[in-house]
Amino acid sequence: MIPSEMLEELRSFLGDRVSTAPADTYVFGFDASIHHHKAEAVVFPESTEEVQRIVKLCNKYKVPITPRGSGSALAGQAVPIKGGIVMSFKRMNRIKEVKVEDLQVIVEPGVINDQLNAELKKYGFFFPPSPGSGKVATIGGMVAMNASGMRALKYGATRDYVMALEVVTPTGEIAHFGTHTIKDASSYQMAKLMVGSEGTLGIITEITLRIEPLPKDTSIVLAAFEDARMAGQTISDIIAYPLIPASVEFMDRVCLQSVVNSRAVDFPVVDAVVMIELEGTEEEIKEDLKKVEQIAKKNGAVDIRVSSDPAKKSEWLEARKAVLPSMSQYARGKMFMVSLADDMSLPISKIPDAVYGFHEIEKRHPHVVLGVYGHAGDGNLHTIFLIDPREKEAWEDAEKMVEEMYDLVIELGGTVSGEHGIGITKAPFMRKEKKDSIELMKRIKRALDPNDIMNPGKNVEWDDGILVDLRYPVNLGGEDGA
Amino acid sequence: MLEEYVDQMMQCTSCSFCTVTCPVMNVLLTDASSPRGRVQIAYGLYTGELELDESASKRLYECTTCGMCDHSCPSGVHIVDVIKAARKVVYPEFSVEKQRSFVNNIGEKGHTYGEAKEPVWAFTGHEPKENAEIAYFMGCKITAESGHAQGIAAVRILEHLNEDFTTLNEVCCGAPLMYMGAPEEKIRAQMEKNMAEIRKRGVKKVIFSCPSCYYMFSKVYPKYVDISDIEFQHIVEYLDGKLDMDDFDSGTEPITYHDPCHLGRTFGVYEEPRKLIKLIPDADYMEMEHNRENSLCCGAGGSLALYEPSLTKKMAERRVSESDGRIIVSACPNCVGNFSKHTKAMSIEELLWNKMKK
Structure with a gap:
């Protein structure tokens, strides 16, 4: 419960940028996960100083803070599961400085990925991480989640581009982590610690990112397979050749059907498609294309399409990025997409085994239809569950299936999240995977956030199951369910 | 519900x-x-x-x-x-008082802005008649506001083309009622009055200047009344192909075109108005940054202007900032009326009629 004197104080410097209106606190209780929990208040700071004043008040009154970018997190990171304040960064959205000569850009956390890249393009540069949600994902959210997306194979994840961060610590200090230099060996890599911390260790108020020159040219290859394992094999063979494309994407039949239902795109609806993005000079791309086509044919590709036309490439890339939100179009009105086991990362060579294994698990769970897609070239898969979320049995089936899938991931040497993070929905499996380091991580959390106000109850702190505070109209028994 | x-x-x-x-x-x-x-x-x-x-x-x-x-x-x-x-x-x-008074006006007097002082067609001088080929549905916004300029221009163009058309003793199409969430029976009452008038005139096609009226008749009325034998069109669709460059004097002031939301995103009518504008030889025309399916709303739709006029104003200002000082031409009386509070704006009918060789 937020004390009234704290609310008064917030209003004294934020004015109408504090809301306790029921509709607002209800809306800010959602993100793109399966969870919902009402906030008690929402605040919209416009500067680091305002963030600092809010954090100091929260620390004084021991009120939880959940930072929020666009609210597109898939595992509950932006849901205020313990109530308290949601801090929206929609008003801290300035690109502060583009310094191409120093290969960096300085932004506020609310800047959106695609908007940043539109600005950088004017200088011939770009920020390479390219999440499917790039149209909406904020840079603050990307840092907090260590997002990456389609180009991680060649360019790495957000972590690899964070040079410096300004952070308001949970106790209200303003700290500057990292440096504005390409190299940095000055003590602990605190900026890297903040990356992927999901708002549990502090609030990021300014970000300095390394940027890269735009590639000269790109081409995209679509290779279609009637056997998903051979699609997976093609990916491994391309990497082993060796050939490192900018991105290698995988989509199975369910995903292809969904995206074709959702938009006018000419993707073949087959067992699986591999989409390969090649970069370089015209000559380099020509050479790489030959190799890719040769490998795809050897693995039984039934259709190979190539395009260097900007409009066609954009159509294919946008369609690929729309897979996740298109999933509810697969069986419209009957099954709906829910975010469970949405993300996992594997050794690249284990992709065929994982894809096969997931679909074998699916066969044992009749209430679930599974879609598999992802950035398979870097070993990162996404799975989407289609269920009728009004049915208790569907959730029970799905819960068992998630556990079996993550057991397989861990058995294959993978990790439970490649880029979407842990939040609530993946926490039990992360605990299983990192059983020898979880206590150490909890100690770091306690050292930095002694009053446990920063996004409490998430990630290393979540000790419950996954079907908690569901946003769907289902009664699972007990206190859960809407 | x-x-x-x-x-x-x-x-x-x-x-x-x-x-x-x-x-x-x-x-x-x-x-x-x-x-x-x-x-x-x-x-x-x-x-x-x-x-x-x-x-x-x-x-x-x-x-x-x-x-x-x-x-x-x-x-x-x-x-x-x-x-x-x-x-x-x-x-x-x-609902707020302004919305309720709108709804009451429509229910009691037929129109959004209260009782019409004269028949809706009177300022055009074009009387309703029976058994014309088409009917022109003016819409409340033109009837009550805007100096009727858009309606007059539309009627003059149709007369100039010797079209066999009638005006109507129409009432509000019901769109504002639907957008506000007013009781369904009130919307239905409007539909019945309008359909009785259209039937009386014996026309098989109705054309509109207002995309919201066009939307109501095309997408909402069929759910309540049988009108499958009547065709509906926006006037820019109707005029497309009926005019050519010889019909126009050359040159315009710097102009741009704003896509009305319903006409664009609902009906996909993007190119017809542009084709008509470009019939004017040497028209000084440029697109705004957001155009066609990405066009930004003027801010006046969905009854927002009644509920929160300050937000309508901010949205209009944002859109106007894309026009770079050009006259905003649009095919919707709501958009034109709203933009006119902030910049120079005119309907496409006015632009065409002003430039037509008489």
Whole structure:
């Protein structure tokens, strides 16, 4: 419960940028996960100083803070599961400085990925991480989640581009982590610690990112397979050749059907498609294309399409990025997409085994239809569950299936999240995977956030199951369910 | 009322793609006033997790129903339909006085702006007649405001082309009632009056200057009344192909075209108005940054101008800032009326009629 004197104080410097209106606190209780929990208040700071004043008040009154970018997190990171304040960064959205000569850009956390890249393009540069949600994902959210997306194979994840961060610590200090230099060996890599911390260790108020020159040219290859394992094999063979494309994407039949239902795109609806993005000079791309086509044919590709036309490439890339939100179009009105086991990362060579294994698990769970897609070239898969979320049995089936899938991931040497993070929905499996380091991580959390106000109850702190505070109209028994 | 839309609400994956394109969200910068937020509020009202109060009604009415969200939703949610359904729940208790007086005017006097002083066609001098080939439906906005200029220009163009047409003793099409969430029987009463008049005139085609009227007749009326034998068109569609460059004097002031939301995103009518404008030899024409399906709403739609005029103003100013000082030409009396408060704007009918060789 937020004390009234704290609310008064917030209003004294934020004015109408504090809301306790029921509709607002209800809306800010959602993100793109399966969870919902009402906030008690929402605040919209416009500067680091305002963030600092809010954090100091929260620390004084021991009120939880959940930072929020666009609210597109898939595992509950932006849901205020313990109530308290949601801090929206929609008003801290300035690109502060583009310094191409120093290969960096300085932004506020609310800047959106695609908007940043539109600005950088004017200088011939770009920020390479390219999440499917790039149209909406904020840079603050990307840092907090260590997002990456389609180009991680060649360019790495957000972590690899964070040079410096300004952070308001949970106790209200303003700290500057990292440096504005390409190299940095000055003590602990605190900026890297903040990356992927999901708002549990502090609030990021300014970000300095390394940027890269735009590639000269790109081409995209679509290779279609009637056997998903051979699609997976093609990916491994391309990497082993060796050939490192900018991105290698995988989509199975369910995903292809969904995206074709959702938009006018000419993707073949087959067992699986591999989409390969090649970069370089015209000559380099020509050479790489030959190799890719040769490998795809050897693995039984039934259709190979190539395009260097900007409009066609954009159509294919946008369609690929729309897979996740298109999933509810697969069986419209009957099954709906829910975010469970949405993300996992594997050794690249284990992709065929994982894809096969997931679909074998699916066969044992009749209430679930599974879609598999992802950035398979870097070993990162996404799975989407289609269920009728009004049915208790569907959730029970799905819960068992998630556990079996993550057991397989861990058995294959993978990790439970490649880029979407842990939040609530993946926490039990992360605990299983990192059983020898979880206590150490909890100690770091306690050292930095002694009053446990920063996004409490998430990630290393979540000790419950996954079907908690569901946003769907289902009664699972007990206190859960809407 | 919301039960019918549960599937739509659950279809929303909360991906947030609609939030970045929503022109209201881009002014207010809060998720609570985004399309996704409005769907979530409707969902909360349906499940009972959220109590109906002023904060819920405010967020639901802070929307122009411009349809940009439907256009950008990869999950195929009909977001505007959900919002309209939720407004029906909100209207009885939480509509504002201005909205209610609008609804009462329509119910009692037939028109949004009160009792017409003279028949709606009178200022055009073109009397209604029976058994014409087509009817021209003027719409409340032109009837009551804008100096009637758009309606007069439309009628003069049709006369100039020797079209066999009639004006109508029309009443409000009912669109404002629907957008506000007013009781269905009031909308139905408007439909019946208009259809009786159209039947009386014996026409098989009706053309409109107002995209909202066009939307009502094409998409909403068929759910309530049998009008399958009558064709509906916006006037720019009707005129497309009936004029050529020889009909026009050359040159214009610097102009640009604003795509009205319904005419564009609902009917896909993007090229017809542009073709008509470009018939004017040496027209000084340039596109705005957001055009066609990405056009930004003027801010006046969906009854927002009644509910929150200050937001309408901010949205109009944002759109006007893209026009670079050019005259904004549009094919919607609502858009033209709204822009005229901030910059020089005119209807496409006025532009064409002014430039036509007489």
